Amino acid sequence: SFWRKRKVAMLFQHYKQATIAIQCAWRQKLARRELRKLRMTANEAGALREAKNKLEKKLDDLTLRLTLERRMRAAGEETKLVEISKRDKIIETLSAECAAAKLSARSEHDKNLILQRQLDDSLREISMLRSNKILKAEEENENSNLKNIVESLSEKNSLLENELSTARKNSDDTMEKLKDVEGKCTRLQQNLDKLQEKLTNLENENHVLRQKAFSITPKPLPEKFANSTGLTNSEQKRTFETPPPTKYPSPIQHSTGSRRARLPVERHEGNHEILLSCIKENLGFKDGKPVAACIIYRCLLHWRAFESERTAIFDHVIEAINDVLKAKEADGRLPYWLSNTSALLCLLQKNLRSNGFFGTPSRRSAGGLGGKLAQLAGRGDTAQVDARYPAILFKQQLTACVEKIFGQLRDNLKKEISPLLSLCIQAPKSTRPGKAPKAPGVSAQQPSNSHWDNIVSFLNLLMDTLRENHVPSFFIRKLITQLFSFVNIQLFNSLLLRRECCTFSNGEYVKAGLSLLEKWITDVSEEFAGTSWHELNYIRQAVGFLVIHQKRKKTLEEISQDLCPSLSLRQIYRICSMYWDDKYNTQGISNEVVAAMREMVNKDTQNLASNSFLLDDDLSIPFSTEDLSIAIPAIDYADVELPESLHHYPSAQFLLTAS
8 A cells, every 4th residue: 555655646746747847838938929029019119219210300301491491581582672672762863863854954945945035036136227227327327336236236146156055065965964864764673673573583483392392292101011911000000990899809719810900901992982982973062062072071080081190091082183183084174173172172271280290199008999999089079180290291282283273274274265366366357447548536346256256255154164163263263364364465475476466457356355355354243353354454555555546646655654554665666666557547656756766675675585575474373372271261061961872882871870
């Protein structure tokens, strides 16, 4: 019995030592697994910290460059203002000198008139004395006295002639000085105009550089984070989706883990599909509000895409809009997309704020999913959303997209109206008058069924298209203003380049067409037309000069200041040299005025480029982001319902429940 007891005890000790060894080995394996997991998490946190530090350094560099550029721009503007003030003072002093010279010339002229009158009186007295000498030849004493008087008068006459000659020389000198001073004034005025033109060119270049800076936008995330796998990374990318239910996955069941790994990919695809459908289809408008813009904004707001620090959904939206604009039928949908993109941009500007954009992200609690739910619940429904870097970048890209659509629509309208304008610059042969003279008081015949009616119908069709697509009045006003500026440039340049257009009858024809445009502008109202009538100043003044009567009596000052104040001297000389009256066969501008203009133009030829009398087209965007935020009213997107064509998308079911 003792041996059996000892044998059992030794067997128990052997089993005990084996179990302890197995337990130690298993605990060692678990510890190594935990150590491997801790090392992997530490490596991921370090990489994120390095990326964050690099982005912060880039942000500091960009802020420093921005401050330096602002300081340089402010210094340049101050120097320009100082130069302009100096030029103004010089012009004031020279104008005062001109006025003093004019006063002295007038006084000298008055003195010359007095001397001329005295000379006339003396001549009259000489004639009277000669008649008295013939009549009283018998009286010798009186003759001798008259001779003495005549001699004295002749001496006085010589003295007066000498004084008159000196006065004329002085007046000639003063006139030459006055001409020199006037030449200096014109040169200074031209220099001032050149400085103003340089200032406007610098402003346009700054605007273009700003647009280029907006168009060249970096990717919001490095590509190395886009291909990472695993459940943790998928949960990080799903920040704009609804939070998952509070159930923890079992570590043994591998099928449930793979199902949860595929769930974010499926949700991403559903979100992208509904956004692509909103962009590709024409959803129309409801109560003047674009349905596509409102639905896209509500989806992004519901998915919390604006609060996400890492998302690629904004890039997909911009790429889809660009693809639609590159299509063949995109020209007909430009007003529709101008309305939608501007509405979406207005919603972003009104409802997003970038307070937390440059701040450091808050630390997440160790509670995992429960901490996330508490954080989402603590945000609540606020009027504005804290936008992160992808949302700010999306707003900049959307602004560039609005400017691109506006420029493309404007260029298409210019291409369509150019052939119509080429037919409107010259009167048809059937309406040209014959050689029979007519009374000058008869007004020009209104062009019935002319090419100008095609221009008006084109403008009416444009206004109907823009109103059907509910384009904001701000864009319509800017578009119509630039279109009328293009009309002014085309008509005015054609008038200066073609001699057959500088006629009296052609001026009446173009003036009648401009009256139709004026009536159209008044009918449309200032809300949509803006300053369109003011954009036609050049062609209006040129045509008004062509149709006035008695041009030979007009002086250079009346032409340049009263009739054509906006036109330059070179442009006026071009019109005067090419003008001919084909209706009444009257004389144009007098030869003296044309010769004076030719001399002044020849003096300034060396400072002007070739064909400087032509006008240049303005290709800049006539608005900024601040103008859009001020001009476009706020949009209430809550009452816009989901169209029936999008009801089958699972990602849009929240819109149906909300409605």
